Amino acid sequence: MLNIATDTFAARGYNNASLAEIADRAGLTQAGVLHYFRSKSLLLTSVLERRDQGDIEQLGPERPRGLAFLRHLVDTALRNAEREGLVRLYAVLSAESVTEDHPAQAYFRDRYTGLRAFVTDALTEACGLPDPDAPRTRDAANAIIAVMDGLQVQWLLDPDAVAMAASTDLVIRSLLSTLAPDRFSN
Amino acid sequence: MLNIATDTFAARGYNNASLAEIADRAGLTQAGVLHYFRSKSLLLTSVLERRDQGDIEQLGPERPRGLAFLRHLVDTALRNAEREGLVRLYAVLSAESVTEDHPAQAYFRDRYTGLRAFVTDALTEACGLPDPDAPRTRDAANAIIAVMDGLQVQWLLDPDAVAMAASTDLVIRSLLSTLAPDRFSN
DNA sequence: GTCTATAGCTCGATAGAC
DNA sequence: GTCTATCGAGCTATAGAC
Known part of the structure; x- marks a missing residue:
């Protein structure tokens, strides 16, 4: 049902x-x-x-941390290419939720707040950064979430033109080597 | 009207x-x-x-090329923060267009196809790459478009949590230094 | 629990007066 | 050109039989 x-x-x-x-x-x-x-x-x-049970960001208390969490995001993008229904659900509803009085607005606001915290933490840890509240880390985290979402819309419209996992991986790797060039070289 | x-x-x-x-x-x-x-x-x-007249990607025949085009994308993100209506229009309609029989589906499919070509060309030129059809260049181009779109949804839901221009700039710079480390260092 | 019936809307589109 | 009126259809939600 x-x-x-x-x-x-x-x-x-x-x-x-x-x-x-x-x-x-x-x-x-x-x-x-x-x-x-x-x-x-x-x-x-x-x-x-x-849908929140048993999915991406609800992995239970032993959620992977740092670099492992970022790798998990790429894995998710890869698996999503086989789960068009789920991708469509979130792509359509997250954007629709920004319209006036949409019943899922609070859900998606909270979801993004939580995701941003997860990804920011993962980046901070993976890069060994001293300040978890650095604006640049936050910008990078938001970008990682954004790129995954944006790729989904392009992919739904034109599956052959978009490699979700490859693009996600490329962005994450590039951001890591910008945030921590000593740890992650090109 | x-x-x-x-x-x-x-x-x-x-x-x-x-x-x-x-x-x-x-x-x-x-x-x-x-x-x-x-x-x-x-x-x-x-x-x-x-809306296509006089907007982002329709800059006429003297559209900036290469690095200038990529800078223009960041400028656009910056200006978009002052044009919530326009951002909302595209964020809402592009995602809605992936639903069955949506009247804007062809419009957005074509729009993304055109945007992908523009950004791919700009990256190829900015980085001095030999092959304009390299998969990694395409992945990077798709990611740049995706990050701009995805940031808009997050920003509409929570404007204070997202710096659209800063995140866009960070991603573009990072990708450039991955694609052409000799030209663009961290 | 599942149904029929229906209230009470809102919608897009058309016809036709002025 | 702009209106009123209306058609025919869709919708959510409720009431109540079985």
């Missing part, structure tokens, strides 16, 4: 997806869907929360 | 924006809007075409 809702939101976006279509695909009526989820926006929230 | 439509599509996305709201803001009725644009999707097309 949540899987079907996920696919539908991914294919159509939140606003353009209808409970009737989700219900059809799930083999019941629109009223049936609302029996389990009191409203459409609550269904979206449930979809997003479900 | 097109300006009002632009703002509305930017604030609500295409699907969620209504002709009635656009008409209200423009001071006429919904039927009045359809007198000028035969359909909603034609209005969107007109908005996007209008």
Whole structure:
């Protein structure tokens, strides 16, 4: 049920997806869907929360740190090329969430805040930097997240023109050798 | 009129924006809007075409080349921080366009194809590379476009957490020194 | 739990008066 | 050119039978 809702939101976006279509695909009526989820926006929230378990940034307490975490991001980009549905869900909804009164706005704001902290920490640790709050580290972290997101949109529109993992890897390596040229040479 | 439509599509996305709201803001009725644009999707097309004149990638035949073009991208990121409406329009619509049967899908596919060619050329020239079709150059070009797009979404959700120009500049510099370490040192 | 039925909207588009 | 009126369709959500 949540899987079907996920696919539908991914294919159509939140606003353009209808409970009737989700219900059809799930083999019941629109009223049936609302029996389990009191409203459409609550269904979206449930979809997003479900997706957070067992995914990218929720790896449990033994999440990899430093360089291992950055490598994990490249791995994720590689695996994402085989998970178009998931990529579509986040690409479509994250951008849609910036529109007025979107029900997923708080979710994505918080998600990015958390991701930024993770990546900033990983960079600081991998590079052995003294100050975890250095603006340049923060800029680099934001850029790494941004490049992964932006590549997804290009890839969804034109899969053959984009190598998500290769581009992600190239950016991370380049940033590392800028932030810590002694540790990471070109 | 097109300006009002632009703002509305930017604030609500295409699907969620209504002709009635656009008409209200423009001071006429919904039927009045359809007198000028035969359909909603034609209005969107007109908005996007209008925006292409005098903007980022349409700088006329004397578009800057090589390093100057890459600097221009950073300038654009800097100016974009003062043009939230325009940023919102492209961030929202580009992601929305990957959904099924979206009227702007062809527009954004073509736009990215053109942008990729521009940035790839600029990188090839700036770095003095022999092969304009090198995969790594293409990966770097895609990454530069992606980082600019991805930063916009983060910035719209949390303006204080993101320095679009600084992050863009950092990525471009880092990539340059990876692609051509002899010309661009850290 | 799942259904039918329906209330109560909003939407895009068209027809036609002025 | 701009309006009113309206069609036909879609939507979310609720009420209530079974």
